[in-house]
Amino acid sequence: MDQTGQKRENWGSRFGFIMAAAGSAVGLGNIWRFPYLTGMNGGSAFILIYLFFVFVICLSVMIAEFTVGRNSGKAAVGAYKSKSRNWTFAGVIGVLSGFLIMGFYPVVGGWALAYVVKSFTGLLAAPEAIGDSFGAFIGNPVEPLIWMALFLAMNIFIVSRGVAKGIETAGKILMPMLFVILLLIAARGLTLEGASKGVEFLFKPDFSVVTGQTFLAALGQAFFSLSLGMGCMITYGSYLNKSENLAQNAAIVTVMDTSAALLAGLAMFPAMFAFGFEPAAGPGLVFVVVPSIFAQMGALGPILSAFFFVALVVAALTSSVSLLEVVVAYLMDERSWTRKKAVYISSAIMVAMCIMASLSLGVMSGVTFLGVGAFDFFDILTDKIFLAIGGLLLAVFTGWFVDKEVLRQELTNGGTVSFALFEVWHGLIKYVIPVVIAVIAVTGIMSISQKGLMIFGLAVIAVLALVSKKL
Ligand code: TRP
Numbered sequence: 269m270d271q272t273g274q275k276r277e278n279w280g281s282r283f284g285f286i287m288a289a290a291g292s293a294v295g296l297g298n299i300w301r302f303p304y305l306t307g308m309n310g311g312s313a314f315i316l317i318y319l320f321f322v323f324v325i326c327l328s329v330m331i332a333e334f335t336v337g338r339n340s341g342k343a344a345v346g347a348y349k350s351k352s353r354n355w356t357f358a359g360v361i362g363v364l365s366g367f368l369i370m371g372f373y374p375v376v377g378g379w380a381l382a383y384v385v386k387s388f389t390g391l392l393a394a395p396e397a398i399g400d401s402f403g404a405f406i407g408n409p410v411e412p413l414i415w416m417a418l419f420l421a422m423n424i425f426i427v428s429r430g431v432a433k434g435i436e437t438a439g440k441i442l443m444p445m446l447f448v449i450l451l452l453i454a455a456r457g458l459t460l461e462g463a464s465k466g467v468e469f470l471f472k473p474d475f476s477v478v479t480g481q482t483f484l485a486a487l488g489q490a491f492f493s494l495s496l497g498m499g500c501m502i503t504y505g506s507y508l509n510k511s512e513n514l515a516q517n518a519a520i521v522t523v524m525d526t527s528a529a530l531l532a533g534l535a536m537f538p539a540m541f542a543f544g545f546e547p548a549a550g551p552g553l554v555f556v557v558v559p560s561i562f563a564q565m566g567a568l569g570p571i572l573s574a575f576f577f578v579a580l581v582v583a584a585l586t587s588s589v590s591l592l593e594v595v596v597a598y599l600m601d602e603r604s605w606t607r608k609k610a611v612y613i614s615s616a617i618m619v620a621m622c623i624m625a626s627l628s629l630g631v632m633s634g635v636t637f638l639g640v641g642a643f644d645f646f647d648i649l650t651d652k653i654f655l656a657i658g659g660l661l662l663a664v665f666t667g668w669f670v671d672k673e674v675l676r677q678e679l680t681n682g683g684t685v686s687f688a689l690f691e692v693w694h695g696l697i698k699y700v701i702p703v704v705i706a707v708i709a710v711t712g713i714m715s716i717s718q719k720g721l722m723i724f725g726l727a728v729i730a731v732l733a734l735v736s737k738k739l
């Protein structure tokens with residue numbers, strides 16, 4: 269029972285929970301961001317570092333988030349607060365990150381939505397203009413805003429219906445569909461002549477391109493892609509049934525997320541190399557390369573391209589609902605708001621942020637704060653600072669402030685399921701992960717070009733920590 273006297277919502281089934289959690293993890297992070305980061309960071313070496321972080325750090329962090337969430341039965345802020353008010357700030361950073369990510373994520377979701385339609389309306393007919401038309405589209409002061417609003421409206425619809433009816437149903441239908449589409453596209457790309465160079469780029473490491481920045485980028489991406497470091501999985505865990513095997517579920521979600529990212533890489537790079545494109549194209553990569561690839565496939569092109577962008581919308585949607593849910597769950601749990609009120613008011617703020625983010629790529633590109641526009645501000649602040657620090661705080665909290673026996677009981681469902689690696693996991697969470705994240709954060713922050721932004725982010729965390737008791 270919560271304060272309002274209602275029983276806490278629960279997932280309808282195990283499959284439903286896994287689809288919702290994997291739906292949260294698999295998103296623009298896998299299909300839009302992972303390929304362009306891989307391209308910009310030299311390919312395979314980046315992927316290896318990324319995989320190392322995913323399986324050594326993030327899997328353990330996900331287990332910890334599920335455990336803390338289910339044990340407390342509370343969303344991010346409540347889970348921390350139920351131990352000590354000194355920790356409230358760690359949850360609040362998560363809610364703040366939710367707002368910040370939702371300040372640009374729906375913009376990209378809107379692009380994907382637009383490209384479903386554009387696939388049929390002549391985009392592919394003029395392949396040489398695809399790059400320029402993407403630039404013109406995202407810089408347009410009106411068109412992307414309409415698509416962003418549409419994308420956000422779909423979020424509002426799903427999240428206002430609640431956990432089981434909205435989020436879970438969406439995940440169960442949309443997630444399997446996404447994997448099928450990606451497999452089809454990868455199969456097509458891999459059978460093109462010259463595709464092997466792309467496979468080589470993905471799997472033959474060149475460590476000469478690795479710097480401190482590569483590590484920070486890979487770590488930030490690992491957290492972002494697995495939806496960790498902001499209490500998202502704490503919140504989803506809080507809706508989870510006491511009979512579920514937490515470690516096993518975390519492993520399934522992690523493997524699904526990693527497969528989706530690698531599959532997206534396989535869907536893109538071989539075809540890119542076959543057609544002679546540049547891998548380091550940046551955030552426009554998916555939107556420029558994919559239509560260009562499909563433009564060369566004749567009559568089937570527009571249909572395949574539309575399929576791809578539907579998959580991207582689907583992936584983005586199941587992720588953005590989880591981001592919105594973190595904010596909504598906080599307002600419901602801690603402020604006793606109704607679900608509808610929480611959804612409407614928080615999305616209104618997100619719309620305002622998204623408008624700034626979208627315009628910062630066009631008419632407002634001259635307006636910067638600490639050296640970056642709104643889009644990059646929201647992105648860099650979360651991905652390069654808040655998520656990793658959020659993960660570090662969660663690890664310290666779980667390892668040092670939650671009783672080890674409580675964790676053991678929660679993870680083994682009171683001794684009814686086994687978790688053979690409990691001691692290993694606990695050691696990682698308590699000692700290894702905080703140190704590794706701290707080292708990477710420090711070296712990465714020292715070598716980053718946006719120093720002002722880094723200092724600003726750390727200052728925000730410090731201020732929140734100081735005023736935390738009153739939150
Ligand atoms: N993981 C999602 C993606 O890869 C984005 C996302 C959803 C997220 N919820 C999150 C990122 C929570 C960080 C924290 O696109």
